Amino acid sequence: MCLGVPGQVTEVWEADGTRFATADFGGVTKEICLAYVPDVVVGDYTIVHVGFALTKLDEKSALETLELFRSVGLLDDELNVIQTPPTAAAG
Numbered sequence: 001m002c003l004g005v006p007g008q009v010t011e012v013w014e015a016d017g018t019r020f021a022t023a024d025f026g027g028v029t030k031e032i033c034l035a036y037v038p039d040v041v042v043g044d045y046t047i048v049h050v051g052f053a054l055t056k057l058d059e060k061s062a063l064e065t066l067e068l069f070r071s072v073g074l075l076d077d078e079l080n081v082i083q084t085p086p087t088a089a090a091g
Contacts, residue, residue: 004047004054005069006062007032012042023048026066 007023012034014020019034023046030051037053040046045062046053057065 003069004049006045006057006065007048008045008059008062009034009040009042009053012040021053023053026070 005025007025007030009021010024010029011022012019019038021032021034021040021042022029023032025048030048032046032048033052034040034046035052037046037056040053040056045057045059047055047057
């Protein structure tokens with residue numbers, strides 16, 4: 001499944017005329033492209049789909065959506081986070 005996931009922009013830079021950013025998705029950071037949202041700045045939240053920021057989003061909506069994704073188990077899947085199973089205690 002490919003959902004648009006809200007992330008907070010923590011850093012912005014430009015390369016070859018295109019703006020990029022680092023975004024924080026509730027503890028997971030990814031590099032994203034800001035080509036479609038030229039007004040996004042550090043601190044803003046944006047909806048990200050396959051590495052592209054699509055629209056600006058208010059903080060309340062972003063945090064509610066992240067919590068919803070987390071509560072139904074979609075956040076890690078969408079961010080391709082590999083979960084390490086707990087190790088059994090030796091004994």
